[in-house]
Amino acid sequence: TPAAKRRAFREALTSGEILRFPGAFNPLSARLIEDKGFDGVYVSGAVLSADLGLPDIGLTTLSEVSGRAGQIARVTDLPTLVDADTGFGEPMNVARTVQTMEDAGVAGMHLEDQVNPKRCGHLDGKEVVELGEAVRRVRAAVDGRRDPDFLIMARTDVRGTEPGERGLRLAIDRAKALADAGADAIFPEAMRDLSEFEAVASALDVPVLANMTEFGKSELFTVQQLGDAGARIVIYPVTLLRMAMGAAERALDTLTVDGTQDAVVGDMQTRARLYELVDYAGYNHFDSAVFTYEPGQ
Ligand code: PYR
Structure with missing residues (x-):
């Protein structure tokens, strides 16, 4: 159940281990993430x-966003963390955003301090709202949630607004204030190197x-380095989306050049593997005629 996934996520966060959350670009890729032994699913x-x-x-x-996150969350036993951007409105809208995400069955969301319209966190030219406004967003989220285990993560984009040492100091100060406002976790966006992650985490x-x-x-640091x-x-x-789209582009080029996809079939997920991930066999007890596929294809 969503409540159990949220509790397990909370517990895993206290284990001292670093949890790996690849982004699922659809429900099927969430199945793959679970099958490969990852700790959670991210919805970007x-x-x-x-x-x-x-x-x-x-x-x-x-x-x-909540619709897609819900489709993803329901096909996996892993906790799902969803990107709630700036909360979809003013602070007063954020409470409803949290409740909608709870209803979607996700385990937590992150809420950022950019002005609207937001930009991708790793682009230049970002602007953030005043600290007071960022705090109001987080407080509204915390007050709005009905399941105390639903994780509210505050993201700050301050680092990207100020180059140099000053930007890092501002990001740490803001992260502290957002944690004091009730955020259960912090997402410091656009850190430049490992020492910056270390500085934020230790503060x-x-x-x-x-x-x-x-x-x-x-x-791109390793899991070990980040931990x-x-x-x-x-x-x-x-x-995963970039990989899938890269493969799709190569397949289309192959079709264009060769007039057949034959050369890329070896890169494809097989029918058998797909059937495994969508659990054809699990539907057998409803109607044994459903699963007539012979493995090996
Ligand atoms: C995204 O992937 O959209 C993030 O915000 C990290």
């Missing part, structure tokens, strides 16, 4: 907007998330 705003053919500038609605009593997005502001620096969750928001 960047992926969700890209999936709709849109830029990641806050165009998606609460209904779209806080709540878990810190590291965003290992490709083509971003920080190098040693004090991070307690790592997300790979767009990794």
Whole structure:
């Protein structure tokens, strides 16, 4: 149940181990993430907007995001963490956002301090709201939740607004204030290196998330490096979508050049593996005719 997943997520966060949350670009990829032994599933705003053919500038609605997050959460026993952008409105809207995400069955969400329209966290030219406004967003989320185990993570984008040492200091100060406002965890966006993760994590009593997005502001550190620096969750928001889209592009090029997909069939997920992930066999007891597929294909 969603409540059990939330409790398990809370408990795992206190284990001292770093939890790995790859981004699912659809429910089927969430199944794969679980099958491969990861700790949780991330639902990225960047992926969700890209999936709709849109830029990641806050165009998606609460209904779209919670709907997709719910479809993903219901096919996995892992906890799902969802990107709630700036909360889909003013602080007064944020309480409803939290409750809608609870209803969708997700385990937690992150809420950021960018102004609207937001930008991808690793782009330049971001602006953040005043601390008071960021705190009001977090308080509204905390007051609005009905399940105390639902994780409310505050993301701060301050680091990307000020280059140099000052930006890091501002990010740490803001992270502390957001934790004091009730955030259960902190997502410091656009950290430049491991020492910055370390500085944020050591300044806080709540878990810190590291965003290992490709083509971003920080190098791609290993799980071990991030864990040693004090991070307690790592997300790979767009990794699977980028891989799938890269493969799709190669397949289309192959079709164009060769006139057949034959050369890329070896890169494909087989029918047998797909059937395993969607659990064809599990439907046998309803009607034994459902599963007539012979493994090996
Ligand atoms: C995203 O993937 O959209 C994030 O906000 C990290």
